[in-house]
Amino acid sequence: MKVRKRLYDSEALELGLSLNKHMKHRKQALYRIDSEVYEEILRQRIKPKPRKFVNTQNKLDKNGNVISSLEKLQSEAIDIPENFEVIKISTSKTTGQQWIQYAAKQEDKEVKDFDFEGIVKKHIKRLDRLVVPIIDKGKDFDRLVISDVHIGMETNKYDNSMYPIKWNKEEVLKDCKRIAETTIKERQSNFIVVDDYGDLMDGFDGKTTRGGHELPQNMTNEEAFDTAVEFKIKLIEPLLDHYSRVEVNNICNDNHSGAFGYFVNKTMKQILELKYDNVKVTNHRKFINHYFIGNICFVISHGKDDKSLKFGFKPQLKPDSIEKIDQYCKNNDIYKTADLVIFCKGDSHQALFDMCSSDDFYYFNYPALSPSSQWVQNNFKKGRRGFFLESYKGLDVYLKPKFIK
Secondary structure (H helix, E strand, O other): OEEEEEEEHHHHHHOOOOOOOOOOOOOEEEEEEEHHHHHHHHHHHHOOOOEEEEEEEEEEOOOOOEEEEEEEEEEOOOOOOOOEEEEEEEEOOOOOOEEEEEEEOOOOOOOOOOOHHHHHHHHOOOOOOOOOOOOOOOOOEEEEEEOOOOEOEOOOOOOOOOOOOOOOHHHHHHHHHHHHHHHHHOOOOOEEEEEEOOOOEOOEOOEOOOOOOEOOEOOOHHHHHHHHHHHHHHHHHHHHHOOOEEEEEEEOOOOOOOHHHHHHHHHHHHHHHHHOOOEEEEEEOOOOEEEEEOOEEEEEEOOOOOOOOOOOOOOOOOHHHHHHHHHHHHHOOHHHHOOEEEEEEOOOOOOEEEOOOOOOOEEEEOOOOOOOOHHHHHHOOOOOEEEEEEEEEOOEEEEEEEEEO
């Protein structure tokens, strides 16, 4: 019977296994091995190592001759396995006994820069533009909101997920096409705002960019980067044939993507603004940001930041969150000029819209576009994924949830 157990690198090598990555602060990694093999490993771990007397201290006369010596009963010297190296040696000042810590040698890897120029040129191909049909609705505007796309996430690494859902390049781009087509079909005005509330990328080098937590992923950094750029371009370009004006806001301060997400959005901005004159892309680097459309102010955040925030904004509006948002609005003189303030966030992977807890602003939580990770499935529930379309007519807000099964 196969079992999943933690092994030291030397134990894995003795069994002829390829080394797996360690979790942070651990000296062992997980492997699937026969239960009988693991029982033998446990017996070897508790088996005392042979010891012998080792000379640990000599006393010399004035001519440098040994006149007495001190020997201690110690284990034999550790044989360092091939392809391993000593990383730390600790020595007792009283006994001379040593503790040796070793790890697999780190091979020098060639770091390849992203081919930004090649990626940009790949997308710089002017398309035939359609004449945008005018809808005479004055200052009305549409809004498309996505969040938590988590490109590169693997939802079923060990083939034991409760709700196995594919989330690869093909599925990401399929949803991209679905979002663009639905938005165009339900168009209500000539102007649309497209907001992305962060965690566009699942991580970098298989880890979150904030805490370094290991993540099951199905793309290399380069594959995830290229997929994300293609997703963003193919999401916006179809809209440009149906809206006379498109404004894009990208949150680039979050707990999964961090600077990696910023690189994607910076590339997207360069491509779109170089090709078209009716699109504007803003990449927001602060934890909380805001923008105005007429007399409506949208205060936006991912919900968790990329470095220091211990507790993020929760799905339910709490008193401490009300105070934090209120301070931001007052400090930026938002209440003085806005007739409607809406705080918008992602991160929680839930669609919750609170228009009552605060007298001064609405509190909108948006769902994830990505399916639930295996960790979320096991610790919480499957959840509902999707995106939101919104129509603004004066100060009236029309929310249209678009959940994906």
